[in-house]
Amino acid sequence: MLTESQQQIIQTIVDGKKHLPGGLLPMLHDIQDALGHIPAPALGLIAQELNLSRAEVHGVVTFYHFFRHEPAGKQVVQICRAEACQSMGADKLWEHACSRLNTQGGTTADGAVTLEPVYCLGLCSSSPAMVVDEQLHARVDTVKFDRLVAATGSVA
Known part of the structure; x- marks a missing residue:
């Protein structure tokens, strides 16, 4: 309603x-x-x-994958899952993000972060790529992921 x-x-x-x-x-x-x-x-x-x-x-x-059916968390993190990013470690990055945020994708229980897969951010030559609150980031590894997400205060 x-x-x-x-x-x-x-x-x-x-x-x-x-x-x-x-x-x-x-x-x-x-x-x-x-x-x-x-x-x-x-x-x-x-x-x-x-x-x-x-x-x-x-x-x-x-x-269209970008339309949400439920409200997103305070922070939205999108990790590219397309082939170029996969070949450069996006699967490991996704697994790390899921573990770090305690979700398999979607919004965390506290509503702080929504983790979403996306399929090409156009940064294929600088993969793996991700978006944090509409800001693109290239060559993301697990350390950079932790730093980017922690900078917003959503994850300790």
């Missing part, structure tokens, strides 16, 4: 984008930027306003 505040935010965004050709994706991005995720109850409202089925909107939200 949406709060009144969430519903107002979503309605304002929908009203501002529903007349644009192909407005669904910009609408979804704006909703996620405003709320931190795309709440499931929002799908019906969006579908109705765009004259689409809820299934069509759900299909778009679930097709």
